[in-house]
Amino acid sequence: MARGKVVIATGIPGVGKTTVCKEAEAQARAEGVKLSVLNYGDVMVEIMEKRGLLVHRDKLRKMDMATQKVLQAEAAAKLAKAVKAAEGHVIIDTHMVVRTPFGYLPGLPKHVLEALKPDLLVLIEADPEEIAARRVKDLEAGERLRDERRIEELREELMFSRMVASACSVLTGAPVAIIKNPAGGQREAGRKLLELIKG
Ligand code: AMP
Numbered sequence: 001m002a003r004g005k006v007v008i009a010t011g012i013p014g015v016g017k018t019t020v021c022k023e024a025e026a027q028a029r030a031e032g033v034k035l036s037v038l039n040y041g042d043v044m045v046e047i048m049e050k051r052g053l054l055v056h057r058d059k060l061r062k063m064d065m066a067t068q069k070v071l072q073a074e075a076a077a078k079l080a081k082a083v084k085a086a087e088g089h090v091i092i093d094t095h096m097v098v099r100t101p102f103g104y105l106p107g108l109p110k111h112v113l114e115a116l117k118p119d120l121l122v123l124i125e126a127d128p129e130e131i132a133a134r135r136v137k138d139l140e141a142g143e144r145l146r147d148e149r150r151i152e153e154l155r156e157e158l159m160f161s162r163m164v165a166s167a168c169s170v171l172t173g174a175p176v177a178i179i180k181n182p183a184g185g186q187r188e189a190g191r192k193l194l195e196l197i198k199g
């Protein structure tokens with residue numbers, strides 16, 4: 001089968017990115033479209049595990065910058081291999097920017113883009129008020145150690161993600177699509193994502 005599309009799906013923590021990707025995957029399966037989702041954070045955690053280091057996914061972004069960059073590059077190489085081996089379309093679930101204590105780390109620096117060769121860049125967005133509410137919910141559920149942020153900071157992170165997306169678009173020639181994921185809208189957002197991939 002001809003190589004499918006490589007889609008990089010991004011969104012700030014709590015936007016519902018993973019949920020929307022899974023939705024697209026389920027709908028693709030129902031339609032008989034080959035599509036798999038790879039999660040960048042999962043691969044980083046796996047690399048640490050192989051070294052005997054157990055790190056919670058939400059602690060990765062607090063590690064020293066040198067370690068994060070090494071892990072980022074190693075994960076890109078692993079993901080590039082997985083993309084090559086995949087049949088059909090691949091969505092990579094990741095971030096335009098990672099908010100670290102040292103500043104915004106680009107999730108897709110030039111070398112990562114060159115390894116992954118995306119055909120499409122997607123920004124999944126929601127209102128900052130909804131993102132804040134989801135982060136609190138995730139924290140209370142104990143699944144994620146989401147950083148609580150003021151609405152103003154979430155706005156900044158959303159804006160910065162768009163700016164970095166435009167840089168990634170210029171570097172790769174891949175278009176950027178923005179998909180809104182309002183409360184209760186994950187099915188519709190997943191459908192839109194799948195339509196973009198098929199189109
Ligand atoms: P997530 O589950 O998508 O929130 O990802 C968990 C963590 O993985 C993030 O908070 C980052 O620390 C790390 N991560 C994911 N994607 C990248 C990337 N492209 N570059 C650097 N770190 C990443």
Ligand code: MG
Pocket residue numbers: 017018
């Ligand atoms: Mg996620």
